[in-house]
Amino acid sequence: MPQAVWQQVQHALLSESEVLQARPHNLAELESFLPKADAFAPASVLCGLVPRADGLHVLLTKRSQHLRHHxxxxxxxxxxxxxxxxxxxxxxxxxxxxxxGLQVEHVRLLGYLEPLVTITGFRVYPAVAVIDSIYHAEPDGVEVEALFEAPLSLFLDAANEHPFDIEFRGAIRHLKEFRWQDHRIWGATASMLVNLRQRLGELP
Structure with a gap:
């Protein structure tokens, strides 16, 4: 993958100092459901981009069925x-x-998306990184039961979004989902991928 591609992606992202001060991009949507701002627990996720012969892919995991959250x-x-x-x-x-089991030597930070808040009380900082195509990973079987890659192009095309509504605490929430093979990608993960598309779309 040409270095220019990674430089272009970097230009669309926030630095560490910027993301720590940034307003969560979904705050207005969830404000009525959320705890007080000082009650948020800081969290971070790795939005890993893997270069493949057919373009960039996103590394995703499937959470175990016994977990309390999601x-x-x-x-x-x-x-x-x-x-x-x-x-x-x-x-x-x-x-x-x-x-x-992903090893740090196979991961290089590009930058951050805006933080995202969750209805479970977390302020999440999404770190966007390139992952070497030779990486090795396998689910731990405790928190993660499976992992897979999906093409980034799927999430960069708004036509692949499918809106749906859910009722939560007596109100209707408007959400989006993506489908890849037999996977349904929605909630905070879909929101972060939409945010990535928006930031990349702002590039000249």
Whole structure:
């Protein structure tokens, strides 16, 4: 993959200092459902882009069915930021290593998307990174039951979005989902991928 492609993606993303000060891009949508701002727990996810012969692919995981939050859903590797983590990227890589055995030497940070808040009380910092195509990973069987790659082009085409509504705490939420093979990608993961498309779409 030409270096110019990665430089272009980097120009669309936020730096660490910018993301830590940025307003969550979905705050207005969820404000009525959320706890007070000081109650958010910081978390980070790894939005990994893998160069393949047919273009960039996104590394995704399927969460285990027994988990308390979002069981069985499609997500990025990631989790809560701990005191020993130097920054959100450090946390995302550590979580990816724990969940799927991804090694840090195969990951290079490009930048961040805007933070995202969740109805479970997390402020999530999405770290966008390139993952070497020679990486090795496998699910830990505890938090993650499967992993797969989906073409980035799927998420960059708004025609592939499918809107749907759910009722939550007596109100209607308007959500979007993507379908890839037998996977349904929705919720926070879909929202972050839409945010990535929006940022890439702002490039000259």
């Amino acid at each position: 069981p069985g859903q499609i997500s990025f590797p990631g989790g809560r930021i701990e005191s020993g983590d130097a920054n959100p990227f450090d946390a995302a890589v550590r979580e990816a290593r724990e969940e799927i």
